[in-house]
Amino acid sequence: MSDLQTRPAPVVCGGRDDVAGGPVRELLKPRAVPLGESTVVRRLLPTLGRRMVGAWCFVDHYGPDDIEGEPGMQVPPHPHIGLQTVSWLHAGEVLHRDSVGSVRTVRPKELGLMTAGRAIAHSEQSPREHGRLLHGAQLWVALPGEHRNVAPAFEHHPGLPAVTGPGFRATVIMGELDGAASPGTAYTPIMGADLELADGADVRLPVEPDFEYAALTMSGITEVDGVRLEPGSMLYLGCGRRELPLRADAGGAGLVLLGGEPFEEKLVMWWNFVGRTGEEIAQARADWMAGERFGRVEGYDGAPLAAPDLPAVPLKARGRTR
Template identity: 70%
Template sequence: MSNLDLKPTPTPCGGEADTGPVKELLTGRQVKLGESTQVRRLLPNLGRRMVGAWCFVDHYGPDDIADEPGMQVPPHPHMGLQTVSWLHEGEVLHRDSLGSLQTVRPFELGLMTSGRAISHSEESPREHARLLHGAQLWVALPDEHRYTAPAFEHHTDLPKLTAAGLDATVILGSLDGATSPGRTYTSLVGADLALRDGASHRLPLDPGFEYAVLAVTGSVDVHGVRIEPNSMLYLGCGRSELPLLARTDSSVLLLGGEPFEERIVMWWNFIGRSSEEIVQAREDWEKGVRFGEVHGYNGERLPAPALPSTPLKPRGNAR
């Protein structure tokens, strides 16, 4: 998934975790993605830029695309991060410069590691389902792994946890003894929690992680705070359990991880450590080098937006 802002702002990230538990309710902002898809951007947010290594969260749908083209994101570059494609409804056709061609369907993991450089496109198939509903997320790669070789993984059989009124799917990392096959480079967790109306549960958490819970459907009380779609509750660190109470049939995404201590700069679809890195990456994309080519997409690749007039500066205090 791309950041299609025509004037993306540099995002200073890293070292921003609260050392103790908090309850910080975040609201998404509407962003247009491609020609016909509107997303709600929860991260980066005015008040919160990262949750562990999770640094970008878009939630979209459910959208009726029966008579629409649906998602149409032209070829674009990434570096220094992983992208996570997660669907509740619909399908997304992924193509990348490695030659991958894969349709990602509901509750399947599409995981792309950009490493030093990759490009990809995402689109709804020509013959597609009526509804499109899902999330796109990025994970920042730590310095020691950000030049790793690019890769794409597709996992259809993810571990699940079940209890009365609860069905959980572990997307990345580990939760309550269940571990996703998706490769990670920092200690983190991502899980989809489906709750039936009235269900009440307490999930075990790692006190060393910081956490946030994103509402996907329905209405859920998280630590006594009501969340509904277009909201995410940041919980900070120091929690050993996650109390949940479903007010309706609902689903949420649990995101967490060790606080990301490195200072990074996130601009457009790049994550780096200096302004010079970002400038060079943009130049390479515009020249058609380094990021490879995506074959088979019916359209032009996405041009890079203009850089801001002032140098990009990584910021953030180590925890």
């Protein structure tokens, strides 16, 4: 999924200076961002004061949207460098095409994982024949310096491991949770899990004290470490926990838990690029506009996205949270 803003602001992120050493409870406020022709997403990361959670550097939550009789998601071909995209659905289907030749329909609770590495382009759209509802999250993972120029690739994992217990089921999207490991390729110590909480569930989930975490409520009303969350809200939790208390109201709830070791390197994120310098970002933009480096997405009926103009001020990596 792309950042389709016509005037994207540069975001500086990374570095461990501003990571709290102990637990926190910081509610991240979403902002509405149009995506393509008919989808509006709630952007939760990056946001003012919080840029990353481990290597997770971008979180959009969308839906549930009624797209019956509508085109649904329609995101034209666009470029990426220096990151991985994680497509995660609770309802609907997304047809992924990319410039390394992948054509795959991603369905609920299946992992669509694209590694941009040195350069890739892709499109995302609801299939012509699609269900009534579209509901999901789009996530980006920053690649560490030694892997940011790996060859581009796409993985589709329809079957993922799960951790179960009284009142909950956790599907492991990325990394490891309580001994269950995702098959998705990860380049940093990271985890992502989709949790289904039963009606009235009261759970204490084991977590890593050296990881920082955030919880995104997908459906229902959850209580995360004593903080009540409605759908589409995200709570940053910091580090220092060995277990995480979770509760669900009547009717059950669903949430996505993201975590990882605080990301040490400082980054520049602009539009759909994650780099280390403004010059690297500017070169990626120039290459995309010149039709070089990123390849071609075959089969999409429409023109690729044009890159926005670069900001007048230099792009520099200055800090992690502000």
